Amino acid sequence: MRTYHQSTRRDLNCLKSDMVIKGRSGLGKSTFVNTLFKATVARRKSGEEEPLPSTTEVKTVSSSLSEGGVRLNLTITDTPGFGDHINNENCWEPIVSYIEAQYGRYLQEEQKVDRLLHIPDTRIHCCVYFIPPTGHSLSSLDVEVLQRLDKIVNVVPVVAKADTLTLEERAAFKERIRADLSDHAIKVYPLQEYEDLDDAPENMKIRERLPFAVVGSTTWHEIHGKKLLGRRSNWGLVEVENKSHNDFAYMRDMLIRTHMQDLIGSTAERHYENFRRARLSTKTTSKVNIVNGQDTDHMEDLNESKI
Amino acid sequence: MKDFTFLGSPASTNHLQNAQDFIGFATLPEQVHRKSVKRGFDFTLMVVGESGLGKSTLINSLFLTDLYKERKVPTGESLVEKTVSIEKKTIEIEERGVKLRLTVVDTPGFGDAVNCEEGWKAVERYVDEQFNKFFQDESGLNRKNIQDHRVHCCLYFVPPYGHGLRQMDVEFMRRLHRKVNIVPVIAKSDTLTKAEIHKLKTNILNDIENNKIKIYQFPECDSDEDEDFKQQDRELKASIPFAVIGSNCVIEVAGKKMRGRQYPWGIVEVENSAHCDFVKLRTMLISTHMQDMKEVTQDVHYENFRAQCISQMQVAMKERNKLKRESAANFDQVGDADKLLQQKDEEIRRMQEMLSQMQEKLKESGKDPAAALCLEPGKRDSVVNV
Numbered sequence: 037m038r039t040y041h042q043s044t045r046r047d048l049n050c051l052k053s054d055m056v057i058k059g060r061s062g063l064g065k066s067t068f069v070n071t072l073f074k075a076t077v078a079r080r081k082s083g084e085e086e087p088l089p090s091t092t093e094v095k096t097v098s099s100s101l102s103e104g105g106v107r108l109n110l111t112i113t114d115t116p117g118f119g120d121h122i123n124n125e126n127c128w129e130p131i132v133s134y135i136e137a138q139y140g141r142y143l144q145e146e147q148k149v150d151r152l153l154h155i156p157d158t159r160i161h162c163c164v165y166f167i168p169p170t171g172h173s174l175s176s177l178d179v180e181v182l183q184r185l186d187k188i189v190n191v192v193p194v195v196a197k198a199d200t201l202t203l204e205e206r207a208a209f210k211e212r213i214r215a216d217l218s219d220h221a222i223k224v225y226p227l228q229e230y231e232d233l234d235d236a237p238e239n240m241k242i243r244e245r246l247p248f249a250v251v252g253s254t255t256w257h258e259i260h261g262k263k264l265l266g267r268r269s270n271w272g273l274v275e276v277e278n279k280s281h282n283d284f285a286y287m288r289d290m291l292i293r294t295h296m297q298d299l300i301g302s303t304a305e306r307h308y309e310n311f312r313r314a315r316l317s318t319k320t321t322s323k324v325n326i327v328n329g330q331d332t333d334h335m336e337d338l339n340e341s342k343i
Numbered sequence: 344m345k346d347f348t349f350l351g352s353p354a355s356t357n358h359l360q361n362a363q364d365f366i367g368f369a370t371l372p373e374q375v376h377r378k379s380v381k382r383g384f385d386f387t388l389m390v391v392g393e394s395g396l397g398k399s400t401l402i403n404s405l406f407l408t409d410l411y412k413e414r415k416v417p418t419g420e421s422l423v424e425k426t427v428s429i430e431k432k433t434i435e436i437e438e439r440g441v442k443l444r445l446t447v448v449d450t451p452g453f454g455d456a457v458n459c460e461e462g463w464k465a466v467e468r469y470v471d472e473q474f475n476k477f478f479q480d481e482s483g484l485n486r487k488n489i490q491d492h493r494v495h496c497c498l499y500f501v502p503p504y505g506h507g508l509r510q511m512d513v514e515f516m517r518r519l520h521r522k523v524n525i526v527p528v529i530a531k532s533d534t535l536t537k538a539e540i541h542k543l544k545t546n547i548l549n550d551i552e553n554n555k556i557k558i559y560q561f562p563e564c565d566s567d568e569d570e571d572f573k574q575q576d577r578e579l580k581a582s583i584p585f586a587v588i589g590s591n592c593v594i595e596v597a598g599k600k601m602r603g604r605q606y607p608w609g610i611v612e613v614e615n616s617a618h619c620d621f622v623k624l625r626t627m628l629i630s631t632h633m634q635d636m637k638e639v640t641q642d643v644h645y646e647n648f649r650a651q652c653i654s655q656m657q658v659a660m661k662e663r664n665k666l667k668r669e670s671a672a673n674f675d676q677v678g679d680a681d682k683l684l685q686q687k688d689e690e691i692r693r694m695q696e697m698l699s700q701m702q703e704k705l706k707e708s709g710k711d712p713a714a715a716l717c718l719e720p721g722k723r724d725s726v727v728n729v
Contacts, residue, residue, distance in 0.1 A: 062505035122511045123458040168504055169534075170395020177457050197504060200534040202604055269536050270617050272609025280607050 053296060054111045054138075054158060056189070058131065058181070059166025060119040063196035068166075068252035069112055071265065071276060072288055073101060093117050094134045113160065119177055128181045135160050135188050139311040159308060161299045162225070162291065163189045166196040167213065167247060171205050174216040182222045188307055190225040190299055192291070193217075198249035198282045199267060199274045206249050213247055225302075226295065235298075242290055248283040251276055383435075383442035386633055387473075387492060389523070390447065391466060391515070392500025393454035396530035401498075401589035402447055404602055404613055405625055408434060409591075427452040427465040448494060454511060463515045470494050470522050474648040484690065495640045496559070496628065497523045500530040501584065507546030508554075516556045522644055524559035524636050526628070527551075532586035532619050533604065533611045540586045547584055558583075561627070562635055579627055585620035588613055656680055 057065045098111045138159045145155045226239040253267050265276040275281050390398045430449045453462045473493045480489045564576045590602040590613045602613040616622050659680035
C-alpha cells in the first residue's frame with residue numbers, strides 16, 4: 037500500500053506534459069512557448085532558410101524543466117506548413133493522424149500482456165490553436181480544423197499577436213469568435229459538461245475570457261528600475277505580464293498553475309477513452325466479420341490479452 | 344496635352360507682353376489647367392488582400408471619407424463557401440476646386456477560402472474586362488464619352504504576421520504585374536517593432552526580386568528639381584513597401600484631434616511618420632504620382648494588352664483565311680474573334696465611305712480643309728493599322 041506522500045512524490049516527479057501548437061507561420065507560436073516556459077524551448081525559424089514544407093509537418097521538441105523539486109518533462113509539438121499554402125485542403129490530416137497515433141501507441145502498450153507499470157505517455161494533453169488577429173471572425177480554415185480537433189484533444193484557442201487590436205476591437209473580436217464557436221458546435225477547453233462543481237466558478241471566468249489574447253516576447257526592457265518582458269515600439273511598451281495589456285498571465289495561470297493536472301487527466305479519462313472505445317468496437321466488429329485485414333497487429337494483441 | 348512644356352509662370356509672361364516677339368502661347372498651361380479642372384479627374388484604385396487586414400479602414404483614412412458606412416462584417420459561417428467577388432464604389436471628392444472621381448474596387452473573399460487557387464483569376468478577369476471594354480470603345484465610332492474604368496493602381500496588402508511574401512502573394516503578383524501597377528503595402532504595421540518592419544521589408548523586396556516581379560517603379564525625378572524634392576523622392580523610394588496603419592476614429596492627443604488607435608500602452612498616430620508610412624503612401628499615391636500611374640497604365644499595361652489582343656486577332660484571321668482556302672463553304676466555325684474582325688471590317692468600310700463622301704462635298708464647296716482633318720481617324724486608331 038502506498039502512502040499519500042510517496043504517490044504524490046512519484047506523480048509529481050514524473051509529470052509529463054505534451055502540447056501541440058498550431059497556427060499559420062508568423063503568428064508568434066515559438067516566441068509564445070518560450071515566454072510561457074521562460075526558456076528557449078522552441079527554436080525559432082528565422083526567415084526562409086528552411087523551405088516551406090509541402091504538407092503540414094509535425095515536429096516535436098522535448099525538454100525537461102525543474103522548479104521547486106518538481107520535474108516536468110515537456111514536449112512541444114509544432115506544425116510548420118499548416119495553413120501556409122494556396123490550397124489548404126486537408127492540411128489538418130497530418131495533425132489529426134499524429135494525435136491519433138499517440139493514442140494508438142498508448143493503447144497498444146496498455147493491451148500488452150506484459151506491460152510496463154508506468155506507460156510512457158506521449159498523448160497530447162493540450163492543443164493551443166493560434167487565431168490570426170484579423171478582428172473579424174474565425175476564418176473558414178479555422179472552422180474546419182477546429183471542428184475536427186475538438187473531438188480528439190483539449191483545444192485552447194488563442195488570439196495571436198494581440199497588440200494589433202485595441203481593447204474595444206479585442207472585446208468585439210472575442211465575442212464574435214465565441215459566437216462562431218457555438219454556431220459550429222466547437223467545444224473548447226474547459227468543457228462545461230465535465231467539470232466539478234468546485235471548479236465551476238473559476239472555469240466560468242476562464243470561459244468568459246476565451247479566447248485568450250496574448251502577446252509573447254523574450255526581450256527584457258528596463259522601466260523605472262524594473263525589468264519587464266515586452267515589446268517596445270515608438271509609442272509605448274507592451275508588457276507581457278501586465279493583465280491590462282493582454283491575457284498572457286491568465287493563460288499561463290490556467291495552463292500551468294491551475295489546470296495542468298486537469299488537462300492531463302481529461303485527456304486520459306475522456307479523449308483517450310473515446311478513442312479506445314471507438315477503436316476497440318471497430319476491432320470487435322471486424323473480428324466477427326473478418327472482412328478487412330486492417331489492424332492485424334492490434335487483433336493479435338487483443339487475442340493475446342484474452343488468453 | 345502631354346506635349347506642352349511649361350515655359351514659365353503666368354507672372355513672368357506679363358513683362359514679356361510688351362516685347363516685340365511675344366506671341367502669347369505661354370498661357371497655354373493655364374488654359375489646360377482650367378479645362379482639366381472643369382472636367383475633373385478620375386482614378387480607379389483596386390485593393391486586394393485577405394479580409395481583416397484593414398483595407399477599408401485604410402481607404403477611409405486615405406480619402407478622409409467613410410466609403411463603408413453600411414458594412415456588415417461577414418461571420419465565420421458565411422465565409423466557408425466564399426468565392427471572390429468584385430465590388431466597385433465610386434465617390435466624388437473635391438479639394439480646392441479640383442474634382443476627383445475616385446472608384447475603389449474591392450475584392451472581398453480574396454484569400455479567405457480554404458483553397459485559394461481561384462482568387463487571382465477573378466481579379467485578372469476583371470482587369471482584362473476593363474481593358475477589353477476600353478479597347479472596344481476606343482475602336483468604336485462614337486468616342487466622345489469613353490469612360491475609363493481601367494484599374495490604375497492595385498494596392499496589395501501583405502499581412503504583417505508572416506516572414507515575407509507568402510505563396511499566394513507571389514502567385515497573385517506574378518499574374519498581375521504586367522497588367523496593373525502593383526503597390527505592395529504592409530498592413531496593420533503597428534503589430535511590428537521598427538526592427539521587425541525593416542526585416543519584413545527586406546524579405547519582401549528579396550522575394551519580389553527572386554520571383555522577377557515588377558511592382559510599380561517610381562520614375563526618376565528630373566534633374567532640375569530642387570534638392571528637397573529629390574530628398575523626399577529618395578526617402579519615398581527607400582520605404583517601399585510602405586508599412587501602413589489606418590484608423591476610423593479620431594482621438595485627441597495633447598489638444599489636437601487626429602486619426603489614431605488607442606492602446607493601453609500608448610497611442611498610435613496615423614499621420615505621424617515616426618509611427619508608420621501612411622503619410623508617405625498618401626503623398627505617393629495622391630500628391631505626386633497619381634498622374635504617372637495613370638500614364639503607365641495607359642502607355643504600358645494597356646498597350647501590352649492591346650498588342651496581345653491584336654496579335655490574337657491576326658492569328659485568328661490567318662486561321663480563318665486558311666480555313667477559307669481549305670474549305671470554301673465551311674463558315675459555320677466563325678468564332679467570337681472572327682465576329683469582331685467582321686465588325687471591324689464593316690466599320691472601316693463605312694468610315695472610308697463617309698470620308699470619301701465628305702471629301703467630295705468639301706471639294707465642291709471649297710471650304711477650309713482643316714475641318715476635314717478632325718473627321719480623319721487619329722494616329723492611334725488601332726483599326727486602320729491592322
